[in-house]
Amino acid sequence: MPETVSVAITVNGSKHDRAVEPRTLLVHFLREELDLTGVHIGCESTLCGACTVHFNGRAVKSCTVLAVQADGQEVTTIEGLAASADDLHPLQVGFWEKHGLQCGYCTPGMIMAAKQLLDDNPNPTEAEIREAIDGNICRCTGYQQIVDAVQHAADAAGAA
Amino acid sequence: MSVFRPNSVGKPIKRREDPRLIRGLGTYTDDVKLPRMTYAAFVRSDFAAGTIRSIDTTAAAAHAGVVGVYTYADMDGQVGATPIGVAIPGMPNHPLLANGRVLYVGHPVAVVVGETPYAARDAAAMVDVDIEPREAVVDVEAALARDAPKVYDELDSNVCLQIPAPNPEADKLFEQADRTLSIRLLNQRVAPLPMEGRAICAHWEEGPGKLTLWTSNQAPHSVKQQIAMCLGIPEIRVRAIAPEVGGGFGAKIPTYAEDALLCWVSRDLKRPVKWSETRTENLLGMTHGRGHVEKIEVAFLGDGRVLALKGQTISDIGAFRSFFGPFIALSTHTMSCGCYDIKAVAWKTSSVFTNTMATEAYRGAGRPEAAYIIERVMDEVAAATGLDPVAVRRRNFIRKDAFPHTTPSGATYDTGDYEKSLDRLMELAGYDEARAEQRGAREEGRLVGIGLATFTEVCGLGPSTGATPQQRMGTWESATVRVEPTGNVTVYTGVSPHGQGQETVFAQMASDAFGVDLDDVLVVHGDTDQVQHGVGTFGSRGIAVGGAALDMALVKVHAKATRIAAHHLDAPVDQIDYADGEFTVTGTDRKLTFRQVAEMAHLWNVAVPGEEPGLEAVARFEPSATTFPFGAHLCQVEIDPESGQIEIQRYVAVDDFGEVMNPMLADGQRLGGVVQGIGQAMWEEVQYDEGGQLLSGTLMDYAVPRARHFPRMVLDNTVTPTPINPLGAKGIGELGTIGATPCVVNAIVDALRPLGITNIDMPAKPERVWQAIQAAGAAQ
Numbered sequence: 001m002p003e004t005v006s007v008a009i010t011v012n013g014s015k016h017d018r019a020v021e022p023r024t025l026l027v028h029f030l031r032e033e034l035d036l037t038g039v040h041i042g043c044e045s046t047l048c049g050a051c052t053v054h055f056n057g058r059a060v061k062s063c064t065v066l067a068v069q070a071d072g073q074e075v076t077t078i079e080g081l082a083a084s085a086d087d088l089h090p091l092q093v094g095f096w097e098k099h100g101l102q103c104g105y106c107t108p109g110m111i112m113a114a115k116q117l118l119d120d121n122p123n124p125t126e127a128e129i130r131e132a133i134d135g136n137i138c139r140c141t142g143y144q145q146i147v148d149a150v151q152h153a154a155d156a157a158g159a160a
Numbered sequence: 161m162s163v164f165r166p167n168s169v170g171k172p173i174k175r176r177e178d179p180r181l182i183r184g185l186g187t188y189t190d191d192v193k194l195p196r197m198t199y200a201a202f203v204r205s206d207f208a209a210g211t212i213r214s215i216d217t218t219a220a221a222a223h224a225g226v227v228g229v230y231t232y233a234d235m236d237g238q239v240g241a242t243p244i245g246v247a248i249p250g251m252p253n254h255p256l257l258a259n260g261r262v263l264y265v266g267h268p269v270a271v272v273v274g275e276t277p278y279a280a281r282d283a284a285a286m287v288d289v290d291i292e293p294r295e296a297v298v299d300v301e302a303a304l305a306r307d308a309p310k311v312y313d314e315l316d317s318n319v320c321l322q323i324p325a326p327n328p329e330a331d332k333l334f335e336q337a338d339r340t341l342s343i344r345l346l347n348q349r350v351a352p353l354p355m356e357g358r359a360i361c362a363h364w365e366e367g368p369g370k371l372t373l374w375t376s377n378q379a380p381h382s383v384k385q386q387i388a389m390c391l392g393i394p395e396i397r398v399r400a401i402a403p404e405v406g407g408g409f410g411a412k413i414p415t416y417a418e419d420a421l422l423c424w425v426s427r428d429l430k431r432p433v434k435w436s437e438t439r440t441e442n443l444l445g446m447t448h449g450r451g452h453v454e455k456i457e458v459a460f461l462g463d464g465r466v467l468a469l470k471g472q473t474i475s476d477i478g479a480f481r482s483f484f485g486p487f488i489a490l491s492t493h494t495m496s497c498g499c500y501d502i503k504a505v506a507w508k509t510s511s512v513f514t515n516t517m518a519t520e521a522y523r524g525a526g527r528p529e530a531a532y533i534i535e536r537v538m539d540e541v542a543a544a545t546g547l548d549p550v551a552v553r554r555r556n557f558i559r560k561d562a563f564p565h566t567t568p569s570g571a572t573y574d575t576g577d578y579e580k581s582l583d584r585l586m587e588l589a590g591y592d593e594a595r596a597e598q599r600g601a602r603e604e605g606r607l608v609g610i611g612l613a614t615f616t617e618v619c620g621l622g623p624s625t626g627a628t629p630q631q632r633m634g635t636w637e638s639a640t641v642r643v644e645p646t647g648n649v650t651v652y653t654g655v656s657p658h659g660q661g662q663e664t665v666f667a668q669m670a671s672d673a674f675g676v677d678l679d680d681v682l683v684v685h686g687d688t689d690q691v692q693h694g695v696g697t698f699g700s701r702g703i704a705v706g707g708a709a710l711d712m713a714l715v716k717v718h719a720k721a722t723r724i725a726a727h728h729l730d731a732p733v734d735q736i737d738y739a740d741g742e743f744t745v746t747g748t749d750r751k752l753t754f755r756q757v758a759e760m761a762h763l764w765n766v767a768v769p770g771e772e773p774g775l776e777a778v779a780r781f782e783p784s785a786t787t788f789p790f791g792a793h794l795c796q797v798e799i800d801p802e803s804g805q806i807e808i809q810r811y812v813a814v815d816d817f818g819e820v821m822n823p824m825l826a827d828g829q830r831l832g833g834v835v836q837g838i839g840q841a842m843w844e845e846v847q848y849d850e851g852g853q854l855l856s857g858t859l860m861d862y863a864v865p866r867a868r869h870f871p872r873m874v875l876d877n878t879v880t881p882t883p884i885n886p887l888g889a890k891g892i893g894e895l896g897t898i899g900a901t902p903c904v905v906n907a908i909v910d911a912l913r914p915l916g917i918t919n920i921d922m923p924a925k926p927e928r929v930w931q932a933i934q935a936a937g938a939a940q
Contacts, residue, residue, distance in 0.1 A: 002224075002278075021278065028277075037191035038184015040406070042355050043439040047859035050355055078184035092182040096174055099824045102659030102832065104181030105355040105406030111182065130867040137859070139355050139407050140659050142835030142896075143867040145828055 007071040011036065012080025020067050027051045029067035030077060038078040038108045042137070049136030052109035053077045059116035061109075061135075078108035081115070090153040091115055100149030102140035110136045114150045122157060124150070162711045162886050164718075165739070168668035168678065172824035175664045176678065186404040189359035189374045190436040198227055200360075200422055200435040201280035203270040203287045204444065205262035208296035208515040208852020209309070212260055212269070216288040220272055223286060225279030228429055230421075231270045232257040239424050242417040243386035245483040248321055252312050254480035256390075256421045262291060263311060263479035264515050265854050266444030268417060273425060273433055296515035296852035300476035301453055303514050311479055311513040318513045320477055321486040325493060327506035327568070330459075333468035337459035341544055345536055346921045347529045347901075349451035349476065349846040350839075351862055352522050356406020357442035360419055361434040364427040371427065372399045375419055378408040378656055379696025384688045386415040387423050402686035405658030409836070410521035411447045412658070413698050414483040418445075440857045448846050449522020451476035452489065452529045458537050464545045464552040468504040469496055471533065475511045478518035485519050486511035491526025491618070497567040498534035499578045499616040499790055500556035505569045515852045521698060523836055523897040524617070531615040535902030536909075536919075539611070543913065549906070550591065553582065553614050571618060573788040574882045574890075581814045581878050582614055585792040588876055589812040594796060602914060607799040609911025613903035616790035619891025620704035620884070622783030636782040637701065638692050639710040641670065641717045643775035645762040647755030648680045651713075654694015655706035656686045660893060661825040662702050666710055668822065673714040674721075674754045675741020692778055700789075700891030703821055708885035709781035716777035721757045724775075727768045728752060728760055787882045787890040791815035793834075793899040795907040804930030806842065806908060812874040813899065818881045818890035826892055827875055833896020834873060839865040840897070841904035845923050863923075912936070 004019040011034060018033050030036040030053070042050030044063050051063040054076040062075075081089045091111045094100065101107040110133060117124055117132035124132065129150045130143070138146060162169075180186050217229040232255055241253030258269045270287050274280030295309040302308055303318040311318055334340060354376075361374040371393065377383050380400040388395035405412065418435065426433045437445065457470040475489035493507040524531075538556070542549040558565050560577040567573070585591070594610055601608040622635040638654040649670045655662060667681040684690050697706075718738070725743035726733040735746045744751040752760075761775035796810040813834060820826050843863035847855040856862040881888030901922060908924050909917065915936040920929060 023278070031191075035193075036184070037187070040188070040356070041190070041436070043859050045439065045858060045860070048355065048439070078182075082183070088182070095182050096178045099175065099828045101178060101181055102661070102828055103355065103405065103407040104177070104186050104659070105188065107181055108184045126872065127868075130870075133867045137355065137864050137866065139353055139409070139836070139864070140832045141828055142831035142833075142865075142873070143870060144831050144873055147867065147872075 005068055007067055009067065009070045010074045012076055022068055024067040025063060026065040026067050026070050027062040030062060036077045036079050040105055040108060042106070049113055050106050050109045052112040052136065054112060054115065059113050078111060081111065090156045091150065093156065094149035094152035098145050098148040098152050100141065100146045106136060106138045110138060110146060117150065118154055118157065123154060163715060164672045166672060168671045169821055171822065173664055173668055173678065173822055175661050176667055177661065177663045188356055188404045188406055189361055189376045190434070192361045192374050192434070194363060194432040196431045198273045198275060198429060198431050198433045199277040199280045200425065200433050201272050201284035202268045202441070203272065203284050203289060205258060205265060205267040205269055205291065207262055207291050207293045208265050208298065209294040210262050210291040211294065212258060212262065213290040213292055215270060217270060219286040220283040223279065223283040225275040226272060226283045227275060228273040228425065229270060229287065230425060232259040235424060239420065240390040242480070243390055243415040243420065244481050246487070248481065248486060251320060251481060252314060254417065256417045264517055265852055266517060271421060271425065273429065298514055298516060298848050298850060298852045300451065300474050300512050300514055303512050304474065304510065311515055319510055320481065320513055321511040323490065323509045325507045327504050330468040330470055330504035330506040333504050334459040337467050338462045339544060340457060340459050341540055342457045343536065343540055343919065345454040345456065345533060347450045347452040347454065347532055348922050349448045349519065350522065350844045351443055351846050352409040352411035352446065352449055353864060354407030354409055354411065357437040357439065358416060358418065358446055359436040360422050361432060362422040362426040363432040364423070364430060366430050370397045370399065371423055372401065373419065373423055374401045374403055376405050376412055377402045378405070378412040378658060378698050380656055380686055381654065381688055381694045382696060383415045383419060387420055390420040391424055399689045402656050408658050409523045410449060410525055410698060413521055413696070414447060439859060443857050443862060444854055445517060447482050447518050447520030448478070449519060450529065451519045452492065454529065454533050456533055456537060458541065460541050462545060464541055464547045464555045466500060466502050466541060466556050469502060470506045471496060472508045473510070475509065476514050476516065476519060477511045478514060478516045480518050482518040482520040484521045484525060488521060488526040492529040494569050494571050495527050495530035495618060496534060496569050498531060499558055499576060499614055500534065501558045503568060507569070516848055523833065524894045527617040527894065528837070528898045528901055531613065531617065531898045532902045535613045535615060535906065539906045539909065540918065543918065549612050550586070553612065554579065572785060573616065574785065574884050575880050576616060576788060576790055577878065577880050578614055578790060581790060581792040581816050584876055584878055585794055585812060585814040588814060588874060589794045591794070607801055607911040609797050609907040609909070611795045611903050611905065611907025611910055612793065613899045613906065614792045615899050616788050617894060617898045618786045618788055619700035620783050620787045621699050621701065622705065622786060624782060634695055636695065636780045637705040637709045638694050638778065638780045639706065639713040640692050640778045641713040641776065643717060643758045643761070645759050647676060647758035649674060649676060651681060651683045651710060652691045653683060653685045653706050653710060654691055655697045655702045656694070657697050657702060660697065660702050660829065661822065662706065665703065665707065665821045665825065669707065669710055670714060673718055676754065700893040702893070703887065703889045704787050704885055704891040705781055705783055707821070707887050707889060709779050711886045712779035712781055713777045716779060717775055720771065720775060721754065721761070723771060724761050724768055725752045725757050781885065783884055785884050787818070787884050789815065789817040789890040789892065789895055791895055791899050793903040795903045797907045797911055799908065799911045799929060801933055804926035804933065806924060806929065808838065808871060810871060814876045814878065815895050816878045816880050817892040817895060819879060819888035820877065821889060829892045830875060830896050831873060833894060834900045835865050835870065837897040837900025838904055841901045841922050841924060843923050843925065
């Protein structure tokens with residue numbers, strides 16, 4: 001059997017202890033070990049953003065992070081974004097309201113990338129939104145309705 | 161329009177699909193988990209052409225965690241060849257794994273199955289494939305040369321399909337014309353690049369003797385039939401499921417060799433086997449799109465009227481026939497007249513093998529190539545005659561009272577009003593002001609360009625008895641409407657949406673038919689064990705054909721509900737009025753709700769003479785003809801002469817796709833299509849080197865449109881319904897890619913024309929534009 005190492009990773013607020021192969025990618029850990037299949041794999045090379053999660057509060061592409069690098073750290077995935085299972089995060093509401101998704105494959109990563117933008121800059125311009133999601137590819141929407149979705153979330157947060 | 165009063169239909173209803181997708185709870189194929197799962201990894205050819213000397217799988221088979229290694233020899237005689245659509249006599253079959261020879265880089269040679277994906281990939285790297293390389297033929301025009309290396313030794317040439325369509329009338333008009341011009345246009349090979357690549361989970365269950373295949377595909381019923389034929393098992397023992405599908409764009413129409421192969425492997429191992437391609441495998445082994453060389457001659461008059469076209473399309477179909485591959489170029493000929501009253505067309509179409517990945521339908525499939533030709537031609541005619549490109553287009557438009565209109569290339573357009581969409585575009589874009597600004601910019605030496613495309617295309621392929629080989633398939637679509645005793649409704653559709661939003665639009669239709677809430681309708685698709693026969697989602701047919709079938713089924717159920725209501729209200733059927741979920745006896749207050757009727761249909765209707773219990777109907781819609789949406793697009797660019805960098809400053813699109821079911825979803829289809837089209841015009845290109853090595857094998861090398869590339873686009877639409885289906889809707893999925901490439905390239909050429917530049921091939925990369933500017937400068 002391959003050599004394994006122990007990791008303890010806090011994901012969406014719960015701590016998970018697992019023995020993994022040292023080469024295990026964080027995205028595989030999340031999908032295969034924890035069944036968090038909202039984290040999608042689009043390129044295995046940090047170029048498409050489908051696997052974007054938050055790592056200690058910052059957006060990272062989990063296809064090029066090793067699970068062992070996340071040992072002792074905190075990870076948030078799309079499944080842990082909303083306050084509760086019955087709730088939606090304002091970004092999720094924005095994507096729904098503004099038709100910010102079609103096939104849905106890029107959507108979790110797109111939302112997690114947009115979350116970092118709004119964490120850093122609650123009132124972004126359209127150009128700032130486009131810049132912030134530049135590392136995330138969407139092949140369906142042409143991006144305009146994604147921009148609208150992020151703007152909707154920013155407006156909702158501003159109004160709250 | 162449908163007989164049902166639109167209440168929900170036509171409104172920007174939020175999608176029913178979204179709550180699961182925005183929470184990460186959708187189930188895509190790779191998310192399927194089964195007990196005793198195994199994982200596949202493919203060994204692929206590193207050579208574009210060669211003879212396999214040997215394959216040594218010993219080390220791979222001995223690797224820890226490996227449960228099976230297969231080459232062609234292991235399945236020889238037990239399976240059929242890779243499924244294809246329409247057979248072409250004399251053309252070779254394509255085995256599921258390379259049999260003695262490899263035909264393109266990425267050609268699957270062996271498959272390794274492991275207990276984990278990591279074990280399978282490790283062992284795949286240990287398979288030793290010894291290939292004697294041969295000279296590959298990569299360039300499609302070179303492949304036509306008499307002495308070209310042949311992809312298939314057993315054929316006389318690399319030509320798969322050649323259809324000449326000469327026309328003496330065209331020759332005559334060329335003699336009568338004031339002017340002629342010729343232009344060579346490239347429609348480069350591009351990668352469809354859905355965000356989810358191909359993914360397969362095959363599960364043979366020995367007990368029931370049944371195969372279940374989850375596959376990221378646009379046409380699961382076709383997959384079911386093809387897998388059954390390939391494996392030699394009855395189709396009633398095959399269940400194909402297209403679960404959540406992360407984009408397709410045409411490349412997920414075919415049943416791939418990998419689909420059939422993993423089904424065979426699962427049956428051999430008696431374990432489920434799963435595979436998701438890497439992005440590099442996706443760029444190597446998912447079908448590509450376009451890949452046309454077009455040689456066009458135009459005969460026209462001094463006033464800009466185009467009389468005739470002569471064209472030659474050379475279509476690079478790659479190393480083997482994909483489902484639609486060899487036939488796509490025929491659509492380019494058929495649609496070559498665009499929205500213009502051209503008198504004669506002569507064409508020659510050649511579909512040619514090369515040592516590259518196969519090409520297949522890609523968002524538009526032959527129509528974007530046609531629009532690119534005729535819209536580039538219109539701008540060149542404008543330049544040659546000194547007329548404004550708008551004036552030339554207006555001079556050539558088919559008049560709105562001339563429909564149905566049959567073109568000399570054999571298409572019969574249903575309806576159109578091209579002046580209307582162009583007028584709206586001119587108004588929305590402020591065309592005259594934009595031209596005035598452009599003149600000012602040119603005086604300052606700036607390279608500002610304005611491009612137009614006024615185009616039409618063809619959707620909702622049909623009828624099934626169509627004349628071209630492409631149409632020799634079922635082009636109908638099916639729907640079942642099942643009303644539960646509560647009045648809740650399940651819709652089963654044969655289309656297989658993967659982002660288009662039919663779960664929402666079809667719920668809107670059912671809601672309008674029966675007065676039930678959207679929440680009380682469930683739309684089921686993409687599972688051959690749940691859904692009656694179906695054809696699938698491609699060619700912009702979801703609404704125009706699938707929606708039409710649903711309308712028919714709703715009408716049938718509604719008619720039965722009306723009869724049941726009439727019986728229980730003790731009134732003749734023709735005295736039953738229906739509105740908003742209530743059946744009322746004309747002129748009285750005696751009424752039954754739809755939900756009451758639904759219950760009666762299941763519980764009390766033994767008392768209804770001549771009616772079976774239940775409230776359900778199946779319908780199949782067979783289109784009598786195709787529909788022809790159209791549009792008018794405008795793009796404005798500015799080019800930096802120092803770098804060749806192009807800035808898209810404006811994009812305005814006025815489309816006409818008939819009746820609109822959900823304007824928010826329609827906008828999404830159009831915006832996404834335009835961006836894909838601009839991607840092809842500006843950046844995207846599948847590149848092979850001379851030896852057939854793929855140079856664009858990662859997203860570092862294959863340039864995809866990103867959010868910052870675009871300004872905010874402006875959309876509007878006009879409404880010219882079609883009589884071909886009861887909804888009056890024409891189809892929308894491919895409009896954007898069809899209008900965008902000529903629109904953008906016309907803008908780029910318009911910017912550069914003062915320098916004497918008359919064409920820029922796609923993609924208009926900065927390097928290519930810069931070189932053209934340098935060459936023009938040197939020439940002057």
